[in-house]
Amino acid sequence: MITTSLFTLLPLLPLVSAHGWLNSITIESPTSTSSRTYTGNIPNASPTDSPIRQINNVDPVKGTTNEFLSCGQGAEVASQVVEVNAGDSIGFAWVNGDAGPWVHNAGPMQTYMSLCGDNQTCSSFNAASASWFKIQEQGRITAGGDWFMSLMNTGAPANVTIPLNIKPGNYIIRHELIALQIAQVEGGAEFYPACVQVSVIGDGEGAPMEDELVSLPGAYSDTDPGILVDVYSNPDADYVFPGPAVAAFVSENSTASTAANTTSTSSTAPSSCKKRRSVDTIHPRTLSRVMKSLLSQ
Incomplete structure (x- = not known):
């Protein structure tokens, strides 16, 4: 019986480790040498203070009409709201289902923002009613080459x-x-969204136009050319990002970018690579329960 359980477990482990979540964010200011790191909650664990909304499952969101497309699987509001300055850089450190470096290496990374309202903090804001505008989109590093997402396979964060x-x-x-x-098949794209609650400090006046605001779900279709796509058969083809264009007020020198000193085929300019801080190997409860169940058979 133990032998059967172990054979059942073997194909399961790579599948779970290929999934993942946003483990932490690091905020850095161009006018300061110090940084602040905030750790997210392990999916389905008892929540602690964090500005990262906690999900309850490491699986990807599937389907563009999925209710969890806004902030991730079963995402709950977070207890913290952290201050950031306009112009600050945020490093998003994604991990796989075993808390190791991110596994997937083909596909775009996009960043959106939404106002929570003038008289409401984001710790009580329902993301289902958010009006999102895009501030960043990144595809391949060079035409026909690797994707910016692949840089996270080394443990580097995505810098926005x-x-x-x-x-x-x-x-x-x-x-x-x-x-x-x-x-390559309809419904095959895997979405990994994560939401962070912030209060932006600054004196700017930049804001999206009405026609640049979208709902999620709502902004994508399962047949969009950037969602139903074979990225392997024709790697030199221009990638069509799903959703709206980057909001017009986001100037080129203040847009987000992930790590690399090379020419980008996205609408943003790349920055230098930064190493992600080491992450303790902590396994989500969803995985440990499965393992315990299989090994007890």
Whole structure:
């Protein structure tokens, strides 16, 4: 019986480890040498103070009409709201289902923001009613080459810059990875969204236009050319990012970018690579329960 359980477990482990979540964010200011790191909650664990909304499952969100497309599987509001300055850089450290470096390497990374309202903090804001605008999108590093997402396979974070000219206020930042390794069939694309609650400090007046605001779900279709796509058969083809364009007020020198000193085929300019801080190997409860169940058979 133990032998049977172990054989059953073997194909399960790679599948779970290929999934993942946003483990932490690190905020850095161009005017300061110090940084602040905030750790997210392990999926389905008892929540602690964090500005990262906790999900309850490491699986990807599947389907563009899925209710969890906004902030991730079963995402709950977080207890903290952290202050960031316009122009600050935020490093999003994603991990796989075993808390190791991110596994997927093909697909875009996109960043959205939404105002939580003038009289409401983001710790009580329902993301289902958010009006999102895009501040960043990144595809391949070079035409026909690797994707920016692949840089996280070494443990590096995805670095995003808060627009320097953005109007101050309470915002949710939504960072999204779209894994396209099985996107050749409709419904195959895997969405990994995560939401962070912030209060932006600054004196800018930048804001999206009405026609740049979208709902999630709502902004994507399962047949969009950037979602239903074979990224392997024609790697030299231009990638069509799903959703709206980057908001017009986001100037080129204040847009987000992930780590690399090379020419980008996305609408943003790359920055230098930063190493992610080491992550303790902690396994989500969803995985440990499965393992215990299988090994007890």
